[in-house]
Amino acid sequence: MYFRASTLTIFATLATSILAAPAPNKVEERQATPTAPGGEGERGVEPAPTYTGSAYGNLELIANLITAPLQADRIALLRDQDFKFDFRNPEGRLNVATGNAGRVVVANRKTFPALIGTGSGMAMGFLGPCGFNTPHTHPRATELNVPVVGRLNTSMILENGVRVVNSLAETFQLHAFPQGAIHQEFNPDCGETIFVAGFNAEDFGTSQVADNFFKLPSDVIAASVGGNIVVDGRDVDQFRSTIPANVAIGVEECLARCGLAKR
Numbered sequence: 001m002y003f004r005a006s007t008l009t010i011f012a013t014l015a016t017s018i019l020a021a022p023a024p025n026k027v028e029e030r031q032a033t034p035t036a037p038g039g040e041g042e043r044g045v046e047p048a049p050t051y052t053g054s055a056y057g058n059l060e061l062i063a064n065l066i067t068a069p070l071q072a073d074r075i076a077l078l079r080d081q082d083f084k085f086d087f088r089n090p091e092g093r094l095n096v097a098t099g100n101a102g103r104v105v106v107a108n109r110k111t112f113p114a115l116i117g118t119g120s121g122m123a124m125g126f127l128g129p130c131g132f133n134t135p136h137t138h139p140r141a142t143e144l145n146v147p148v149v150g151r152l153n154t155s156m157i158l159e160n161g162v163r164v165v166n167s168l169a170e171t172f173q174l175h176a177f178p179q180g181a182i183h184q185e186f187n188p189d190c191g192e193t194i195f196v197a198g199f200n201a202e203d204f205g206t207s208q209v210a211d212n213f214f215k216l217p218s219d220v221i222a223a224s225v226g227g228n229i230v231v232d233g234r235d236v237d238q239f240r241s242t243i244p245a246n247v248a249i250g251v252e253e254c255l256a257r258c259g260l261a262k263r
């Protein structure tokens with residue numbers, strides 16, 4: 001009985017010692033390794049680098065954002081102020097297309113790098129009285145256009161054999177221009193029209209139809225229109241055959257109503 005009791009005492013002492021012993025070094029090292037909230041074994045997000053200047057057109061920053069493996073890594077590369085874009089007072093000139101009667105300000109992956117990884121872009125147009133955003137296409141995105149001040153007279157044609165779609169968009173009425181469709185926006189009133197356009201691409205691109213058509217070789221242009229033509233670019237009469245008839249009429253009516261001379 002004495003031997004049996006002594007044996008039990010020894011076993012109890014050993015068990016107590018084992019339970020009280022520290023964990024092996026390997027386990028301690030594993031527990032000391034930091035993990036990110038996203039999952040076990042992931043490294044935490046690196047601190048955001050500091051850089052001077054602006055994110056606008058910053059090619060090094062843009063390259064780092066494009067190659068970042070995770071959206072969380074992109075966020076870490078950007079400062080708080082990099083998530084704001086000012087359409088009324090845009091930085092630089094890469095994002096502004098200015099015409100005779102207004103301008104269009106563009107937020108894309110180069111002018112607003114915070115868009116990288118979002119698959120989206122945006123533009124705002126500021127059209128003066130009778131302002132005309134000439135026929136153009138967006139080769140890589142569909143446009144969702146909403147006038148937030150004033151109205152827009154629009155025309156659109158998607159492809160060969162499809163009818164021209166004409167509409168008058170009142171304030172806060174949405175118009176959809178499918179990817180690649182030729183379309184135009186015209187302010188039919190004597191006050192400013194402001195529109196907001198959203199795109200499902202960070203680099204949606206814009207191609208003005210008439211501007212780029214007349215960059216082709218002269219013989220190609222002549223063959224396309226059936227002869228030589230001369231375009232002033234400042235007189236609506238010269239463009240009558242290259243823009244939709246309803247827009248040409250609307251331009252002339254607007255000019256007369258607002259007391260503006262033809263260009």
